[in-house]
Amino acid sequence: MSGESPEGRAYVGNINVSARRARKLLLGDLKLGKLVDWGTAFSLWPVHLTTSCCGCEFAAAWSPRFDNEQHGALPWIGPRQTNMIIIEGTVSKKMACALRLVWEQMPQPKFAIAMGACALDGGIFYNSYNIVRPWQVxxxxxxxPGCPPRPESVARAIIELQRKMRKKQIASKFVEEGWRPDKEYVMPKEDLCSWWRG
Amino acid sequence: MSPIISDIIKIIIWPPLWQLIVLGLLLPLGVVVFIIWFERKTAARVQRRIGPYHVSPRIAGGLQLVADLMRYMFQEIIIPKTVDVAPFIMAPLIALILSILPVVAMPFTSNASYFPIGMRYSLIVALALITLSPIFVIVAGWASNNKFSLIGGMREAYLITAYELIVMVSFLSASAATGSFDLVKIVEAQAGGKWLGLLNPLALLAALIGVLLSTSGFPFEIPESEHEVVAGAYTEYSGLVYGINMGAAYLKRMVYSILIALVFLGGWRPYTPGPGFVSGYLIPSIVVFIKATILMMIFSFLRAVYGRYRLDQALDIAWKYIFPLAVAGFGLSLALAYLGIY
Amino acid sequence: MSGIVRGNVGFNDLKIPGMWSRKIGKDLYEVFIGPQHPGSGHMRIIIRIDGDIIVEAEPDMGYVHRTMEKLSEGRAWIKAIPLFERMAIHDACNVTLPYVRAVEKLLGIEAPLRAKYLRVLLCEINRIAAFLYGFGIFGVFLGHSTMYMWPFGDREVWVELAEWLTGARLTHTYPVFGGVRRDVPEGFTDSLRKAIRYMRRRLEDYRKIFVDNPVIRARLEDVGVIPRNLAIELGITGPNLRASGVRYDVRKNHPYEVYDELDFEIPVFQEGDAYARVHQRVQEILQSLRILEQVADWLDKHPREPVMHERFWKTAPPLYKKIFQETGRVKLGAVMAIMKIPQGKAYERGETARGEISYYVESDGGNKPYRIRIHSASARNALVYKYIVPGHRVMDLPAIYGSIDYFPPEADR
Amino acid sequence: MPVEFAEKTVPPGRGIFKRFKGNIEAIAIGVKYFFDPKRSTLIYPKEYIKLRENYRGFIVLNAKKCINCGSCARICPAAAMKLIRRPYTDPKTGKTRMKLWPVINYNRCIFCGYCVDVCPTEALHHVNYHDVVFDNMEEMDQTLESFQQAPEHPTAKEGIPVRYIIDEEKGLVKVRVEGGEQ
Amino acid sequence: MEPQEVVDLVRRVLGDMVRDVKIWKGNDYIEVEIDASSIREAAARMKEAGFDHVKDVTAVDYMKEGRFRIIYNLSSYNNFDLSYYIVGLAYDIPRDKPETVSLADIYTSAEFQEREVYEGFGIIFKGHPDLKPLLLSPPVAEQKPLRKDFIVREEPEIKVEKKR
Known part of the structure; x- marks a missing residue:
């Protein structure tokens, strides 16, 4: 709670140091990494940010027929409690700022799935003046791929992410080595949110 | 048996320890894990789908909560710059402790050697402890420095005024009937099938609805109503602290359910506790817990059937209908006492 | 509902039920609802609240604005069909049909009768699916998760039928200039009739768990009342308009395709509150089922015949005709991509599930549109937030939002 | 056909009895579906939907039939189909000339099926699956070689194919169909 | 009601404000051209005549002729016969001075649409209660994207293959 302190002199109340130590103990010494990967893989909660019309199929993917809750994924309301974002289609310039803000509000480790042609290379709106490519954000x-993708594709993406996570141990690596670096962002926040109010 | 082992066993079944660690913490936690799983599966079943499955296909996704817990454990805990850090962190922890604390006043047997803390006013103490934890929801909402959190906290504050009285009056109607504030005596008075819930359904109904109001169960899930206030007072919480918040809410409901099971549903009756640990303590507590779990399951089931009331409607219902109902239940209890049934 | 004022008075004279006037002071609390917010979808509503009462509400739209009007100006005429379809992909046929009809009007052609029936078939399937979608969203706004799941599950029945007919779940791109792209497959009408009977049965379940549920009634009755005059003044449309007692439905007032040959009626409710809008949608589903039954009967009686206008089908090579006879798939002529449309203006309307959509199409005689103006149902209904929401409680906002059945991509275009 | 508008009113629901009845009905229907859910959930990787033959899935080029007319690229609304210049050796005459071949970019493709429907020789066709995801965007930009075969269908190896039929009682009913590699 | 009757009605209501009337294909769209100066008066009269709401408000950019045409498409909810027709109340304003008056106080249904025209074409509606961009973010709206001199480029059909 009080600012930075040198490593090894953690006094009561310094959350950062205590967390680092706990992380070291649990992942480094007790080798809980696989458990973390397993837990994170089966608890991918997508945040409820509907960027565009693929939201229809996103909703259908949690409908009784496809029910992605069987994979442990549960669409959740606030970004603070989630760890995945499914970008559902076009991201307009106005929404791009919201997308980045939501992404920044999510706790690490976090993952993103781009859904639909618009979220990849613009789809049918490839030359629109009001959209951005989500991978820039x-x-x-x-x-x-698809416009919109079938609900099974969403399930397939979640399975793919789970497989990747457990194979490459993404989640535990994130936890152990610190978080995903910010330099991967293609577009800086100033470009996106210069006009934002709220 | 060597004396050391028997000493260890004695320590384990030493009533206060058993009561606090096993019955007060571990068993409720286990039941909460089961209930959250049950809630998701029930909702899924009524909604014609299967719910959590692939995490452990053989036990119908029973490990889902463990996976969620693992994720929460290792997720970043974000503490925004704008929050008041000390209350922000402390509020959920205190709320969690206060949610479980009422168990110290609850006996699970009539066998006096296994009372946690013997006291004559255990019902009053339990009710008093239960009603402390909502304060810390308001504290959490206030400390978060977030508009939605503040609104959520304020909603909780509004609702406290409504349900506190209902819960008090409906539970105290048991004292009115049996002439005692001691939970043991209240349960023992219900022996022979004279369950207070059966003879005084008005008070039971009022108590059930009061519990729904106070634990924000459907149809009164208003403080965390996600479509206006995101996650209510818990909007800014992430990672393990959010998990604690959620756990505290369920534990509170669990404690309420135990209290209803004791006060209205005959406690450990029809089983008559005997001497010794197993028959004097273990079996009666299991009976109580089964009753409480069934109540929890009913509360969970309502999620699948109801939407939520508006805040003013909930207050309206609470004051105009349920409070008179609770008072009527109290009157009925007085009548029962006058007739000499207890 | 005695508060509704009838008669020909202007907006300023209206006494709006529930309107709570108070001088706006400094102690207002400004809350931004959205765009990341389950209670608003992909739009933002800025509300200013005093206690629990909303004093001002301001919709902030455009989070899904994809500039369809401008993009259509740079593309061939036929490429605009999938473009406009993305406005409301779960209501695809209804949304694109008026555009196709407007261009057909400029070309001076009309689709063959069978194609008209097929268009109506898919329109009504889409309409039911879209109503169920709306119900699902509405249910979850009121915290009723079962009412989210059930309509979404039953919507899959209609999506399955549409997929069978057109080859895509949502984005059918079914009507094209001069006709449609597929004929009905074998055994389709039998399944359609089964689906109709199933839907009628399910509506009874919905009534029990949602429509007649006392909690839901309490939330919806006398909430978001749009009086008749205000509804006309704001120009809102669709079921919301009819629930306020206005007798207006494009299928009746300006019949297109074969709607004037079919036997159905348009329900009109007088109350104008959120609860009436729910009932309105239930009744409209029943009427759509009635239309589908008639269409299924017609399709059974008539053999397969070309579903493309003579102008495009006459020149089709034998291979195309063989493919159509065998699989029901209509091959498009290469002319479609480079077609020039005669100079002129056309205005065409259609009734989507959410209300009226209108296309103003202007051609300068080239192979690309000169100007297309779309005004969709949700865009018309967006005014409701500004004028109806103030005076209600914060928890009424999701109820009103859901009952309006607002779909942001459609509103933002 | 006369114009028909039917005036309706909302059924009354106030009063203790009506409310009580409403509550009982709601809980009863919940209990009914709790005991008999009539569900038809697809347990996804273990089962997959075998889509109908006319489904508009991924697009495959049959280069033997292609006459290099370019109609598909011209009609593509998303500019996903592009023409590339590649040498072509005519098997009859043995002459090599540059020709324009279509390739598709699944980053853009909206699966509208215009290209398939406009192709005069049926050189393009859809495959009936769609549930394929990619790790990066380069993979999705097809080359002429990869465009001639459909992307790998992972679920066909893992699961059993099912199809949904419409039923009066249950809505959608899952039935097992032939196929699949297991 | 025949289209000619509607034309007669419009002529009767608007009197000599009408410059030109055209019935377009399909016989349900009637375009009435009036003077830019008399638009408020015309709109008020049309509203009294039964055209109670605005179907849509739009502008068309005739760049070569140097003018914007603003069109208010009116229709009726109350009158069944009139509701078959759309009457487009159209007037021209010069392209270099894009200013006109707002009808938002006469037709509330035009309020948001005038904002849309404002952001797309940069046409200023005087007297509008809250004139600001509706759909676009302010930096994009400054480019006035719906004007014809704002060009979005289509991609060519032939792809230049990258060296791999």
């Missing part, structure tokens, strides 16, 4: 892990 946030670092994307899995891409789903």
């Amino acid at each position: 946030v670092p994307v892990d899995v891409y789903i």
Whole structure:
């Protein structure tokens, strides 16, 4: 709670140092990395940011017929409690700022799935003056083609992400080595949010 | 048996320790894990889908909560710059402790050697402790320095005024009937099938609705109503602290359910506790917990059937209908006492 | 609902029920609802609240504005069909049909009768699916998660039918200039009839768990009342308009395709509150089912015949005709991509699930549109937030939002 | 056909009895579906939907049939289909000339099926699956070689194919169909 | 009601404000051209005549002729016969001085649409209660994207293959 202190002299109340130590103990010494990967893989909660019309299929992907909750994914309301974002289609210039703000509000480790042609290379709106490519705004892990993709594709993307996470141990690496660096952003925040109010 | 082992066993079944660690912490936590899983699966079943599954296909996704817990454990805990850090962190922890604390006043058996803390006013103490934790929801909402958190906290504050009285009056109607504030005596008075809930359904109904109001269960899930105030007072919480918040809410409901099971549903009856640890303590507590779990399941089921009331409607219902109902229940209890049934 | 004022008075004279006037002071609390917010979808509503009462509400739209009007000016005529479809992909046929009809009007052609029936078929399937979508969103706004899941599950029945008919779940791109792209497959009408009977049965379940649920009634009755005059003044449309007692439906007032040959009625409710809008949608689903039954009967009675206008089908090579006879798939002529449309203006309207959509199409005789102006149902309904929401409580906002059935991509175009 | 508008009113619902009945009905229907959910959920990687033959999935080029007319690229609304210059050896005459071949970019493709429908020789066709995801965007930009075969369908190896049929009682009913590699 | 009757009605209501009337293809769209100066008066009269709401408000940029045409498409909800027709109340303003008057106080349904025309074409509606961009963010709206001199480029059909 009080500012930085040299490593090893953690006194009661310094959360950062205590967290670092706990992280070292649990992941380095106790080798809980696989458990972390397993837990994170089966608890990918996408944040409820509907950027565009792929939201229809996103909603259908959690409908009784496809029910992605079976993979442990539960669309959740606030960004603070989630760890995944599914970019559902076009991101307009106005929404891009919101997307970045939501992404920044999410706790690490976090992942992004780009859904639909618009989220990849603009789709049918490739030459529109009011859209941005989502991979310029946030670092994307899995891409789903289609306009809109089928709900199974969303499930397939989640499975793919789970597989990647457990194979490459992404989540535990994030936790152990610190977070995903910010330099992966293609577009700086000033470009996106210069006009934002709120 | 060597004396050391028997000493260890004695320590384990030493009533205060058993009560606090096993019944007060571990068993409720286990039940909460089960109930959250049950809630998701029930909702899924009513909604014609399957719910959590692939995490452990053989036990129908029973490990889902463990996975969620693992994620929460290792997620970054964000403390925004604008929050008041000390209350922001402390509020959920205190709320969690206060949610479980009422268990110290709750006996799970009539066998006096296994009372946690023997006291004559255990019902009053339990109710008093239960009603402390909402204060810290308001503190959490205030400390978060977020508009939605503040609104959520204020909603909780509004609702406290409504449900506090209902809960008090409806639970105290048991004292009115049995003439005692001691939970043991209240349960023992219900022996022989004279469950207060059956003889005085008005008070039971009022208590159930009061519990729904106070634990923000459907249809009164207003403080965390996600479509206006995102996550209510918990909007800014992330990682493990948010998990603690959620756990505290369920533990509170668990404690309320235990209290209802004791006061209205005959406690450990129809089982009659005997001497010794197993028959004098273990089985009666399991009976109580089963009753409480069934109540929790009913509360969970309502999520699948109801939407949520508006804030003013909830207050309206609470004051205009449920409070008179609770008072009527109290009157009925007095009548029962006058007739000499207890 | 005695507060509704009838008669020909202007907006300023209206006494709006629930309107709570108070001088706006300094102690207002400004809350931004959206765009990341489950209670607003991809738009933002800026509300200023005093206690629990909303004093001012200001919709901040455009988070999904994809500049369709401008993009259509740079593309061939036929490429605008999938473009406009993205406005409301779960209501695709209804949204694109008026554009296709406007261009057909400029060309001076009309689709063959069978194509008209097929268009109506997909329109009504889309309409039901879109209503169910709206119900689902509405349910979750009121915290009723089962009412989210059930309509979304039953919507899959209609999506499945549409997929069978057109080959895509949502973005059918079904009507094209002069006709449609597929004929009905074998056994389609039997499944359609089963789906109709199933839907009628399910509506009873919806009534029990949602429409007649006392919690839902309490949330919706006398909330978001749009009086008749105000509804006309604001120019809102669709089920919201009819729930306020205005007798207006493009399918009746300006019949297109074969709607004037079909036997159906338009329900009109007088109350104008959120609850009436729910009932309005239930009744409209029933009427759509009625239309579908008639269309299924017609399709059963009539054999497969070309579903493309003579002008495009006459010159089709034998291979195309063989493919159509075998699979029902209509091959498009290469002329479609480079077609020039005669100079002129056309205005065409259509009734989507959310209300009226209108296209103003202007051609300068080239192979690209000169100007297309779209005004969609949700864009018309957006005014409701500014004029109806103030005076209500904060928790009424999701109820009103859901009952309006607002779909941001459609509003933002 | 006369114009029909039917005036309706909302059924009354106030009063203790009506409210009580409403509550009971709601809980009863919940209990009914709790015991008999009539569900048809697809357990996804273990089962996959075998889509109908006319489904507009990924697009495959049959280069033997292609006459290099370029109609597909001209009609593509998303500019996903592009023409590239590649040498072509005519098997009959043995002459090598530059020709324009279509390639598709799945970053853009909106699966509208215009290209397939406009192709005069049926050189393009859809495959009936769609649930493929990619790790990067370069993979999705097809070359002429990769455009001649569809992307790999991962679920076909993992699961069993099912199809949904419409039922009066249950809505959608899952039935097992032939196919799949397992 | 025949289209000619609607034309007669419009002529009767608007009197000599009408410059030109055209019935477009399909016989349901009637374009009435009036003077830019008399638009408020015309709109008020049309509203009294039963055209109670605005279907849409739009502008068309005739760049070569140096003018914007602003069109208010009116229709009726109350009158069943009139509701079949759309009457487009059109007037021209010069392209180099894009200013006109707002009808938002006469037709509330035009309020948001005038904001849309404002952001797309940069046409200023005087007297509008809250004239600011509706859909676009301010930096994009400054470019006046719906004008014809703002060009969005289509990609060519032939791809220049990258060396791999």
